[in-house]
Amino acid sequence: MTGQVRTVDGRVAGRRGQETRQKLLDCLREMLSTSPYRDVKVIDVARMAGTSPATFYQYFPDVEGAVLEIAEEMAEDSGGLKELVDGKSWAGKTGFTTSEELVDGFLAFWRKNDAILRVVTLGAAEGDKRFFKIRMKVLNSVAAPLAEAVRNNQGKTDKTVEASAVAGALVSLLAAAAEHGKAFTSWGVKVKDLKPNLALQVYLGVTGKKPPK
Amino acid sequence: MTGQVRTVDGRVAGRRGQETRQKLLDCLREMLSTSPYRDVKVIDVARMAGTSPATFYQYFPDVEGAVLEIAEEMAEDSGGLKELVDGKSWAGKTGFTTSEELVDGFLAFWRKNDAILRVVTLGAAEGDKRFFKIRMKVLNSVAAPLAEAVRNNQGKTDKTVEASAVAGALVSLLAAAAEHGKAFTSWGVKVKDLKPNLALQVYLGVTGKKPPK
DNA sequence: ACTTGTCCTGTCATGCCGTCAGCTTACAGC
DNA sequence: GCTGTAAGCTGACGGCATGACAGGACAAGT
Numbered sequence: 001m002t003g004q005v006r007t008v009d010g011r012v013a014g015r016r017g018q019e020t021r022q023k024l025l026d027c028l029r030e031m032l033s034t035s036p037y038r039d040v041k042v043i044d045v046a047r048m049a050g051t052s053p054a055t056f057y058q059y060f061p062d063v064e065g066a067v068l069e070i071a072e073e074m075a076e077d078s079g080g081l082k083e084l085v086d087g088k089s090w091a092g093k094t095g096f097t098t099s100e101e102l103v104d105g106f107l108a109f110w111r112k113n114d115a116i117l118r119v120v121t122l123g124a125a126e127g128d129k130r131f132f133k134i135r136m137k138v139l140n141s142v143a144a145p146l147a148e149a150v151r152n153n154q155g156k157t158d159k160t161v162e163a164s165a166v167a168g169a170l171v172s173l174l175a176a177a178a179e180h181g182k183a184f185t186s187w188g189v190k191v192k193d194l195k196p197n198l199a200l201q202v203y204l205g206v207t208g209k210k211p212p213k
Numbered sequence: 214m215t216g217q218v219r220t221v222d223g224r225v226a227g228r229r230g231q232e233t234r235q236k237l238l239d240c241l242r243e244m245l246s247t248s249p250y251r252d253v254k255v256i257d258v259a260r261m262a263g264t265s266p267a268t269f270y271q272y273f274p275d276v277e278g279a280v281l282e283i284a285e286e287m288a289e290d291s292g293g294l295k296e297l298v299d300g301k302s303w304a305g306k307t308g309f310t311t312s313e314e315l316v317d318g319f320l321a322f323w324r325k326n327d328a329i330l331r332v333v334t335l336g337a338a339e340g341d342k343r344f345f346k347i348r349m350k351v352l353n354s355v356a357a358p359l360a361e362a363v364r365n366n367q368g369k370t371d372k373t374v375e376a377s378a379v380a381g382a383l384v385s386l387l388a389a390a391a392e393h394g395k396a397f398t399s400w401g402v403k404v405k406d407l408k409p410n411l412a413l414q415v416y417l418g419v420t421g422k423k424p425p426k
Numbered sequence: 427a428c429t430t431g432t433c434c435t436g437t438c439a440t441g442c443c444g445t446c447a448g449c450t451t452a453c454a455g456c
Numbered sequence: 457g458c459t460g461t462a463a464g465c466t467g468a469c470g471g472c473a474t475g476a477c478a479g480g481a482c483a484a485g486t
Contacts, residue, residue: 007433016483017433036339038251038277043473052435057475064251118338125331125392126249136399143400165410168400172389173382179338180385186349187356187381197378220463227452227463256442265466270444433482443472451464456457 007058021059023049025073028066033115037122071120071134074113078138081109085145090153090203096211099203103174103195106142110178121179143171146206153207170205174198220271234272236262241279246328250335277336284333284347287326291351294322298358303366303416309424312416316387316408319355323391334392356384359419366420383418387411 005018027048031040040063046053060066084105088098110117117138123131147167154163177184177198184194203211218226218234226234240261244253253276259266273279297318301311323330330351336344360380367376390397390411397407416424 011432015432020433036341037335041473042475053474054436054476055434058434062474114338118335121338121393122250122331122335124396125327125334128249132395135393136396139396147400164401165397165406168397168402169386169410169414172393172396173386176385176389180348182345183337183349183352183385184378184381187360188377189381193378197382201382224463229452230464233464254442255444266443267445267466268464271464275444427486429486430484431482432484433480435478435480437478438476439474440476441472441474443470445469447466447468449464449466452462454459454461456459 008061009058017059020049020051020055024051024056024059025066025070028063029070029116032067032119037119067116067119068130068134070116071131074116074120075134075137077113078109078141081105081138081141082145085142085149088149090149090206092212095207096199096203099206099211100195100199102142102146102202103198106174107178107195107198110175114179118179139168139171139175142174143167146170149206166205170202173201221274222271226272230272233262233264233268237264237269237272238279238283241276242283242329245280245332250332280329280332281343281347283329284344287329287333288347288350290326291322291354294318294351294354295358298355298362301362303362303419305425308420309412309416312419312424313408313412315355315359316411316415319387320391320408320411323388327392331392352381352384352388355387356380359383362419379418383415386414 005021007017024045028040028045031045031048035044042056042063043053045063045066046056056066060069084102085098088101089095090098120131120135120138124135143164144167147164150163150166154166177194181191181194185191189197200211218231220226220230237258241253241258244258244261248257255269255276256266258276258279259269262269269279273282297315298311301314302308303311333344333348333351337348356377357380360377363376363379367379390407394404394407398404402410413424
């Protein structure tokens with residue numbers, strides 16, 4: 001699908017070129033997690049990678065372009081989140097374990113990619129379609145199978161559109177908790193209680209029942 | 214409380230100075246809602262205000278400093294959100310109306326200030342304490358009275374800490390919906406259904422019961 | 427050794443950042 | 457009206473980031 005990796009001016013990148021390119025992406029990633037997005041400069045990334053700004057511009061149109069690259073890579077990676085829901089049981093105690101593992105996995109994924117996800121979230125909020133699409137891909141990797149679970153476990157009274165809405169709300173809540181965990185602790189939620197609380201919310205949303213003790 | 218407005222180098226600002234300062238803030242606000250945060254430049258703000266970059270630096274240390282100013286102003290303004298909850302009844306149909314009006318008011322506030330709130334949210338996520346504090350002030354203007362409502366309307370079994378947690382989760386959901394409304398519509402939630410759905414969630418969270426039809 | 431195509435950097439023009447000295451304006455005291 | 461003082465603003469400057477280009481370094485094949 002992707003064809004070959006190409007430079008900005010259309011040349012195909014060879015082995016050495018791809019290494020340099022990757023190194024730049026890695027350094028940018030590192031940079032994003034240590035500096036505010038607004039302060040990330042091409043020259044700093046290039047320096048960190050032991051190369052020159054000109055080299056950076058051979059492979060990426062600008063910082064945003066390179067960020068999109070990283071974000072797309074992460075979005076691919078987010079496909080693995082599906083396995084946290086797909087084919088899992090939501091019955092009784094097993095169901096609550098499913099919920100706990102989902103919360104755990106989701107938060108872990110977010111924490112691992114928090115720097116890049118911050119930028120993606122900002123871009124999406126600013127109305128950039130490319131970032132929006134990437135964000136939806138990540139959220140949908142959980143929301144889609146979760147909606148399916150809701151459909152299978154909720155009563156038959158609700159319409160199909162409700163299931164997606166419930167799943168969306170739950171995923172939004174998880175994302176908010178992952179991105180602003182500190183807000184919850186300042187609301188009196190102890191760090192160790194955050195995951196159980198979220199797991200409870202998810203279980204309630206999917207099954208509509210209180211979990212077994 | 215605030216004392217006088219001062220320039221960066223310590224002079225007190227007079228009438229004309231305050232006007233210029235305010236004009237710069239207004240233009241920055243405008244700028245933020247039309248350009249990505251990363252691309253907002255001092256020189257553009259100054260040009261738009263019909264002044265020079267040097268003047269900008271007389272009143273603000275940098276773009277971030279000016280943004281903080283706007284954000285603090287907005288945080289003050291957010292105090293009005295309290296009235297959406299304080300002294301309202303959560304009983305029966307009236308209760309659901311309370312919930313609807315809360316959702317409506319919150320979303321309206323967020324929409325009105327969405328540009329600055331995006332930046333505040335980013336800053337908070339990046340770990341900046343000043344932005345975090347401002348964000349908490351906005352969220353708490355709803356979360357605090359909402360927690361009180363939860364305590365008054367939920368059963369007596371739950372501990373006090375739970376009420377804050379529930380209120381926090383609800384407010385987080387509202388913020389997510391306000392900031393990423395498009396995500397919900399792409400999950401099949403029609404624009405006109407978003408507010409009723411949120412109102413339902415809030416009502417459920419506060420009272421623990423389904424609303425009367 | 428020579429050729430070819432990839433890869434990187436030195437250099438340059440441009441433009442923004444952030445600071446300073448110094449000019450203008452407002453105003454209070456006389 | 458004159459003058460001193462502080463407020464208000466800007467031109468100009470060194471410094472740095474951006475983005476483009478030409479040309480040198482390098483690897484691989486002939």
